[in-house]
Every structure is written in structure tokens, then in C-alpha cells.
Amino acid sequence: MNLSKIYTIKKEKQYLWVLLTLVVFVLGCFFFKEFINYKIVALILLLVVSIHAMFFDIKPTILSAVISALSWNFLFIPPVFTFHISNPEDFLMFIMYFAVALINAVLLFKVKKFEEKAREKEEKEKTLQLYNTLLNSLSHELRTPISTIIGSTDILNEYHDKISLENKNLLLQEIQIAGIKLNHHVENLLNMSRLESELLIPKLEWCDLNEELFRIIKNNFQNNPRIEFHINDSLPICKIDIGFLEQIVINIIKNALIYTPENKKIHIDINQTNNILQLSFQDFGNGIPEEHLPNIFDKFFRVPQTITGGTGLGLSIVKGFVDALNGKIEVKNTTPNGLKFDIFVPVETTFINNLKNE
Amino acid sequence: MSKADILIIDDEPQIRKLLEITLESNDYKVIQAENGKQGILLAANHTPEVIILDLGLPDKSGHEVLKELRTWYNKSIIILSVLNQEEDIVKALDNGATDYLTKPFRNAELMARIRASVRRNTIDNKETIYHYGTICIDLISHTVKKNNEIIKLTATEFNLLSLFVKNEGRVLTHQYILKEIWGVGAQTETQYLRVFVGTLRKKIEDNPNAPEHIITESGVGYRFQ
Structure with a gap:
């Protein structure tokens, strides 16, 4: 049973529940008091207190113990309708009832505390493990471009009159590529933390997605001939957070560019039916072993034995932004070869033809 | 001949250096300020052709500096910002900024913006016929031509x-x-x-x-x- 969830019932409500259940049980027992011995009533009420202890905080439980003890005394122990107890045996039972009820409350409270601590510890360990994975993959991905920049500038400084113009240009190019890579990694780290903060609310804007996708691909991948975007002339204007979509598109394409052979194309298609926008990314590489497909959107997951060059962040960021847009993402291997991502996002749409011109 | 004066208001010395080198190699004269107060003072003394203004300044926000400048300064102000700050950019543009650049920016982009800004300062608003590549626009007769054909x-x-x-x-x-x-x-x-x-x-x-x-x-x- 998940105690922690019930544990979160509001404090005021807990007192209300305690009083309500006690009233029901005490009145029930009182109604049948001709048939039930008052000692059995004590056991029934103890059971109720124990159940309270399982679900509620310590204070409401103690209240339950006190009220049940007093009402048992008042309504059931002879002489009834007085707090007076004539029989010494009954008095002993009353004291014992009170003690057992309290111990019950305190013990269960301790068990709950213990559980909570264990859970906290487990969570901490999990975070630590994630943190370590992050550091490992990131420090490699960040250090490589940093070393490139420092190394190249060192060479340019020390040997600037000895190296050929061609090599100088090569080094400068390397510095630039490293800078762009660093920028991408930092951006994804920021994205990750934005997604984790769960404060990310899409800012929906009307967009001409043919043009926006064209621009995103051109700005981020220059005119890489491997990327083939098929414009859809019948696409309406859609309301979407274009910044989110940009991160999705960049990360899926980057992923495909890294993990598929240099001579293979990447096809991007866009469609809309019944206010569901569908974006498809098809590559023609070797796909992903079926057993790993369910994991590829996990943070830091990398398919075993793949080339280095990724942080394991890209696709989890894609999933995060798709979720933030209330969409879903599907991935499958395609025959004869390749991998296909399908993204479905609900959008508002407007057709140009539907609008009165002027 | 030296080209226009450009004022840079940014607290990051590296960014100022980078801008200075780029702009001076393109023959612009560069004035630098490291905070908003100094920036406003220098703008008043030099009336530069273009001001490059960082939104994150130590003493006052770039938006405040922008508002103060716009009470009397009517030439181009280019905003420098970091990524994912669209709302800030829109606010700055609505407050009178003429253009913006997001860091990290490419050199060619910066120079294109500066050239456009300087040109805008000298545009004669009385002009009625404009040419852009193969397009010709006549504001008086309300005609637009592309490749000499009326659109x-x-x-x-x-x-x-x-x-x-x-x-x-x-x-x-x-x-x-x-x-x-x-x-x-x-x-x-x-x-x-x-x-x-x-x-x-x-x-x-x-x-x-x-x-x-x-x-x-x-x-x-x-x-x-």
C-alpha cells in the first residue's frame, strides 16, 4: 500500500475524517449494544484507531485514541452515560485500552517516518547516479571542443609565422566548429533544466510552418545536402510554439546526422489532418536494435556500442518538448533500412482561403 | 575617411573588445561604456550614429537605459541579448529599439545590421520610389513591379x-x-x-x-x- 500518498491528505481534513469515522463506529456499536459485549466494542474501536494511525498524522491519531477511549467509557462501560467506572477490572481495561491505542499510534507513526527516510535516500541516490552520468558524458563532450580551441589558439600564437596560410585557416575553422558545438551543448543543458523545472509553458503563435521549417533547417544546417525537407503547399497556418518546435527539429536532425552514414539522406515531411500536425523524420541508416527502441528517449541513454559524439540528451529533450506541446512521438525501424520518427501535435489551424481578403 | 561613431554599452570586456576590433577594422569609430549611466553620458556627448546596447547591465536594466535614451536620441539602437529572451526583445523593440542581435552572433550578421542602421539614419523619408533587387515600389502611384511587370x-x-x-x-x-x-x-x-x-x-x-x-x-x- 502506498502510505505516502494517503499521508498527504490535508491536516484539517484528517481531523474531520477521524471524527466522522469515530462517530459512525461508536454510534453503530451503541445501536447494537444489546448484541455486542462492551469489551468487544473496545476491540472494534482499537481497530479504528489503528486504521487512523496507518493513514493520518500523529496528532489526529492521538485525538482518535483519546476520543474513542472516552466515548467507550461514557457510552459502554457500566455505569453507562457517566465517566465513572465502578468495576476495578473495567478500570484496568480502560487504562490498557488507552495505552494500546497510544502505542499503536506512535509505532505506526515511526514506521511511516522510517519509510519516508528510506524513500528520500533512494531518491538522493538516483539523483546522484544521474548526476554522475551527466558529468561523464558532458565532460567529454565539453572538453573536446574546449581542448580544440585552446590547442588551436596556442599553435596560432606560437607558430604564427611558421605555419602555412592553409593550415592557419584550417585551425581557425576548427575553432569555429568547436565554438558552435559548445554553444549547442550549453543550449541543450539550458533546455534540459528548463524542461525539468516544469515551468515551461508553450507560447502559441500563428506560424507558416513551411517557411519556419525551411528557415530552421537553413539557419542550423546551412544547406546540408543530406537534409531533404518536402514543403507541403496545402498546409494551413498553425498555432504552435515555434521555439519548442525548433528545438525538436534541431535535435532530431542532429541525431540523424551523427548516427547515419555520410552519404545517406534525411527526409522531413509535414502534414496536417483534423487539427493534428504530423512531422516525420526518416533516415536511411542502420536503425536501432528493437530492444533499445523503448529507451531512446530516456535521459543519458545511449545505444550501446555506438560511436562517441552525443551526450544522451538530444532525444530526451525532443521528448520533453513534444510533451510540453501535448503531443506524442513514435519511433520505428523501417524496411529495408532506416529509422523513422513521427511527431503528432494538436494545433489550431486557419486556411488562407477561409479568410476574406480585406 | 573615418565612418560613423558607434557607441557600445556592455559590461563584458571581451564582448566590447570583440566588437571594437570588428568595427574598427571596418573603419567605424568606437566609443565604449561599461554601464548604463556612462552609456547615457557618452551618448549625450557624442551623439553616435548607432548605439549597441546590452540588455543585462550592472547598474540599471537595458530597458531603462533604452527608455532614457529614447527621450531625446532618435538614431539607431541595436539591442544585444542572449538566446530565449524573445519577450525581452519584443519589449525592447516596442520601446524603440531598431534592431537586435542574439549572442553568440556571427560577424557578417553584425556588420549587416550596422550598415543597415547607418543607412537608415540617412534615408530621406520624402523618397517615394524604392528598389530592392528586381522589385520596384512606388508609394505615390501605389504600383509594385517585379522584373518590370506590374504585380x-x-x-x-x-x-x-x-x-x-x-x-x-x-x-x-x-x-x-x-x-x-x-x-x-x-x-x-x-x-x-x-x-x-x-x-x-x-x-x-x-x-x-x-x-x-x-x-x-x-x-x-x-x-x-
Whole structure:
């Protein structure tokens, strides 16, 4: 049973529940008091207190113990309708009832505390493990471009009159590529933390997605001939957070560019039916072993034995932004070869033809 | 001959150095300020052609500096910002900034913005005929020609185009355009804007999906060039 969830019932409500259940049980027992011995009533009420202890905080439980003890005394122990107890045996039972009820409350409270601590510890360990994975993959991905920049500038400084113009240009190019890579990694780290903060609310804007996708691909991948975007002339204007979509598109394409052979194309298609926008990314590489497909959107997951060059962040960021847009993402291997991502996002749409011109 | 004065207001010495080297190698004269107060003072003393203003300053926010400058300074102000700050950018543009650049920016981009800004300062507003590549726009006779052939535009399309032309090189926010073309109250109707920009592009651009004149500034607005 998940105690922690019930544990979160509001404090005021807990007192209300305690009083309500006690009233029901005490009145029930009182109604049948001709048939039930008052000692059995004590056991029934103890059971109720124990159940309270399982679900509620310590204070409401103690209240339950006190009220049940007093009402048992008042309504059931002879002489009834007085707090007076004539029989010494009954008095002993009353004291014992009170003690057992309290111990019950305190013990269960301790068990709950213990559980909570264990859970906290487990969570901490999990975070630590994630943190370590992050550091490992990131420090490699960040250090490589940093070393490139420092190394190249060192060479340019020390040997600037000895190296050929061609090599100088090569080094400068390397510095630039490293800078762009660093920028991408930092951006994804920021994205990750934005997604984790769960404060990310899409800012929906009307967009001409043919043009926006064209621009995103051109700005981020220059005119890489491997990327083939098929414009859809019948696409309406859609309301979407274009910044989110940009991160999705960049990360899926980057992923495909890294993990598929240099001579293979990447096809991007866009469609809309019944206010569901569908974006498809098809590559023609070797796909992903079926057993790993369910994991590829996990943070830091990398398919075993793949080339280095990724942080394991890209696709989890894609999933995060798709979720933030209330969409879903599907991935499958395609025959004869390749991998296909399908993204479905609900959008508002407007057709140009539907609008009165002027 | 030395070109125009440019004032840089940014607290990061590396960014100032980078801008200084780039601008001076393009023959611009550079003045630098490391905070808002100093920036406003230098702007008053030199009246530079262009001010490059960072939004994150140590003493006061870039928005405040912008507002103060705009009470008397009417030349170009280019905002420097970091990524994912679209709302800040829109606010700055609505407060009178003429253009913006996001860090990290490419050199070519910076120089294109500076050139456009300087040119804008010298544009004669009385001009009525504008040429852009193969396009010719006559604001008086309301005619637009592409490759010497007249293009038929609807009234709204023409209004939109002439607003763009009059603000060449300047980033216009969605809100501003909607207010100018459709009037107060239409500011939320950005889908109209998207539609009309779409039809306008189909008429004047060679490839409407890769526009050369009406450029989308994602999340911000449009720029005509």
C-alpha cells in the first residue's frame, strides 16, 4: 500500500475524517449494544484507531485514541452515560485500552517516518547516479571542443609565422566548429533544466510552418545536402510554439546526422489532418536494435556500442518538448533500412482561403 | 575617411573588445561604456550614429537605459541579448529599439545590421520610389513591379508592403504591424498577419519559403530588407 500518498491528505481534513469515522463506529456499536459485549466494542474501536494511525498524522491519531477511549467509557462501560467506572477490572481495561491505542499510534507513526527516510535516500541516490552520468558524458563532450580551441589558439600564437596560410585557416575553422558545438551543448543543458523545472509553458503563435521549417533547417544546417525537407503547399497556418518546435527539429536532425552514414539522406515531411500536425523524420541508416527502441528517449541513454559524439540528451529533450506541446512521438525501424520518427501535435489551424481578403 | 561613431554599452570586456576590433577594422569609430549611466553620458556627448546596447547591465536594466535614451536620441539602437529572451526583445523593440542581435552572433550578421542602421539614419523619408533587387515600389502611384511587370496587390497587401518599405532593415514586432495596419484592438489577430505576409511573399519573393525580402524574426516579428 502506498502510505505516502494517503499521508498527504490535508491536516484539517484528517481531523474531520477521524471524527466522522469515530462517530459512525461508536454510534453503530451503541445501536447494537444489546448484541455486542462492551469489551468487544473496545476491540472494534482499537481497530479504528489503528486504521487512523496507518493513514493520518500523529496528532489526529492521538485525538482518535483519546476520543474513542472516552466515548467507550461514557457510552459502554457500566455505569453507562457517566465517566465513572465502578468495576476495578473495567478500570484496568480502560487504562490498557488507552495505552494500546497510544502505542499503536506512535509505532505506526515511526514506521511511516522510517519509510519516508528510506524513500528520500533512494531518491538522493538516483539523483546522484544521474548526476554522475551527466558529468561523464558532458565532460567529454565539453572538453573536446574546449581542448580544440585552446590547442588551436596556442599553435596560432606560437607558430604564427611558421605555419602555412592553409593550415592557419584550417585551425581557425576548427575553432569555429568547436565554438558552435559548445554553444549547442550549453543550449541543450539550458533546455534540459528548463524542461525539468516544469515551468515551461508553450507560447502559441500563428506560424507558416513551411517557411519556419525551411528557415530552421537553413539557419542550423546551412544547406546540408543530406537534409531533404518536402514543403507541403496545402498546409494551413498553425498555432504552435515555434521555439519548442525548433528545438525538436534541431535535435532530431542532429541525431540523424551523427548516427547515419555520410552519404545517406534525411527526409522531413509535414502534414496536417483534423487539427493534428504530423512531422516525420526518416533516415536511411542502420536503425536501432528493437530492444533499445523503448529507451531512446530516456535521459543519458545511449545505444550501446555506438560511436562517441552525443551526450544522451538530444532525444530526451525532443521528448520533453513534444510533451510540453501535448503531443506524442513514435519511433520505428523501417524496411529495408532506416529509422523513422513521427511527431503528432494538436494545433489550431486557419486556411488562407477561409479568410476574406480585406 | 573615418565612418560613423558607434557607441557600445556592455559590461563584458571581451564582448566590447570583440566588437571594437570588428568595427574598427571596418573603419567605424568606437566609443565604449561599461554601464548604463556612462552609456547615457557618452551618448549625450557624442551623439553616435548607432548605439549597441546590452540588455543585462550592472547598474540599471537595458530597458531603462533604452527608455532614457529614447527621450531625446532618435538614431539607431541595436539591442544585444542572449538566446530565449524573445519577450525581452519584443519589449525592447516596442520601446524603440531598431534592431537586435542574439549572442553568440556571427560577424557578417553584425556588420549587416550596422550598415543597415547607418543607412537608415540617412534615408530621406520624402523618397517615394524604392528598389530592392528586381522589385520596384512606388508609394505615390501605389504600383509594385517585379522584373518590370506590374504585380497586383490588394489594399491591405500594399499597406503592409509600404509599412515594411518605410521601415527597411528595422525589426517590426507583430503587435506594431497589427496596430499600424488593422488598428488598435487587432493586436491579438496574428493569424491575419501570417496570412497576408504569406500572400505578399507569394507575389514578390522568388521562393516564398526562403524569402529574401520579408524575413521572419521568430517569436518577434518581421524585417524587410
